[in-house]
Amino acid sequence: MLVVGSDILQKAHKEGYGVGAFNFVNFEMLNAIFEAADEASSPLIIQASEGAIKYMGIDMVVGMAKIMSNRYSHIPVALHLDHGTTFESCQKAIEAGFTSVMIDASHHPFEENLELTAKVVEAAHKEGVSVEAELGRLMGIEDNISVDEKDAVLVNPKEAEIFVRESKVDYLAPAIGTSHGAFKFKGEPKLDFKRLQEVKRLTNIPLVLHGASAIPDYVRESFLNSGGDLKGSKGVPFEFLQESIKGGINKVNTDTDLRIAFMAEVRRVANEDKTQFDLRKFFTPGMQAIKKVVLERMHLLGSANKIS
Ligand code: PGH
Numbered sequence: 001m002l003v004v005g006s007d008i009l010q011k012a013h014k015e016g017y018g019v020g021a022f023n024f025v026n027f028e029m030l031n032a033i034f035e036a037a038d039e040a041s042s043p044l045i046i047q048a049s050e051g052a053i054k055y056m057g058i059d060m061v062v063g064m065a066k067i068m069s070n071r072y073s074h075i076p077v078a079l080h081l082d083h084g085t086t087f088e089s090c091q092k093a094i095e096a097g098f099t100s101v102m103i104d105a106s107h108h109p110f111e112e113n114l115e116l117t118a119k120v121v122e123a124a125h126k127e128g129v130s131v132e133a134e135l136g137r138l139m140g141i142e143d144n145i146s147v148d149e150k151d152a153v154l155v156n157p158k159e160a161e162i163f164v165r166e167s168k169v170d171y172l173a174p175a176i177g178t179s180h181g182a183f184k185f186k187g188e189p190k191l192d193f194k195r196l197q198e199v200k201r202l203t204n205i206p207l208v209l210h211g212a213s214a215i216p217d218y219v220r221e222s223f224l225n226s227g228g229d230l231k232g233s234k235g236v237p238f239e240f241l242q243e244s245i246k247g248g249i250n251k252v253n254t255d256t257d258l259r260i261a262f263m264a265e266v267r268r269v270a271n272e273d274k275t276q277f278d279l280r281k282f283f284t285p286g287m288q289a290i291k292k293v294v295l296e297r298m299h300l301l302g303s304a305n306k307i308s
């Protein structure tokens with residue numbers, strides 16, 4: 001059943017657990033994610049970026065999401081627009097049937113971000129759709145970074161308080177030192193948990209962690225064993241994910257882990273049988289690999305067995 005994003009995240013916020021928000025670009029990713037949610041009895045957020053929408057067509061994105069949510073009608077599922085860049089993009093998603101949208105104007109000055117977010121919130125709430133916004137920039141933080149530099153890229157808790165109050169946004173992504181992709185930290189992994197706790201205290205709404213892929217050892221191994229290269233890659237350690245949930249994160253955006261797990265299997269099969277050209281022989285193990293990652297993550301984040 002497709003539900004409003006806030007239905008899922010308000011419960012997670014009150015009970016103090018995290019819900020994985022998993023990106024998909026095709027049937028295979030979506031199918032694997034749903035199978036995992038079914039096995040874990042977990043609520044679910046599935047999300048499509050503007051790039052994914054361009055790739056599949058918005059009717060296909062919404063159509064597949066609805067079919068899968070009917071197939072697994074006991075699972076509460078929200079369909080979320082990941083990193084919407086404009087009011088129009090959010091508007092289109094709302095009209096097409098998304099139940100949650102992100103307006104990402106965090107690279108604009110505070111006032112502009114606030115103004116645009118408030119405008120999206122007004123339009124979305126009219127249709128019963130919830131909204132996510134972002135404050136700060138997604139960037140790794142290092143030990144030798146100065147306090148001033150940190151303040152320039154990471155979320156400012158006082159600003160977050162004002163932003164949430166004035167925009168009436170439903171959930172907020174505060175930049176605390178993560179980044180997208182497979183190369184998150186140059187040195188030791190580092191996140192600003194203090195800042196996160198302060199944002200939670202001052203806003204008291206569901207918070208979102210972007211760039212939350214962990215690149216677990218066995219996923220890295222499978223990618224390397226298949227002949228892939230992940231030199232210099234580093235994800236968010238599991239302990240950090242748990243710590244961030246304690247600090248108030250409720251939506252945990254995960255894409256890279258699924259891509260790596262899937263592609264490792266596709267390459268393995270391609271290497272093992274050069275005569276193979278049945279797509280299903282590549283994609284079936286790919287789906288199993290994603291399912292395993294998602295299932296584990298749901299248990300780690302605490303959303304398993306939270307369907308009531
Ligand atoms: C993400 C995904 N999507 O919005 O934040 O992050 O690259 O760590 O999976 P990863």
Ligand code: CA
Nearest residue numbers: 104106107134
């Ligand atoms: Ca951003």
Ligand code: ZN
Nearest residue numbers: 180210211253
């Ligand atoms: Zn993101």
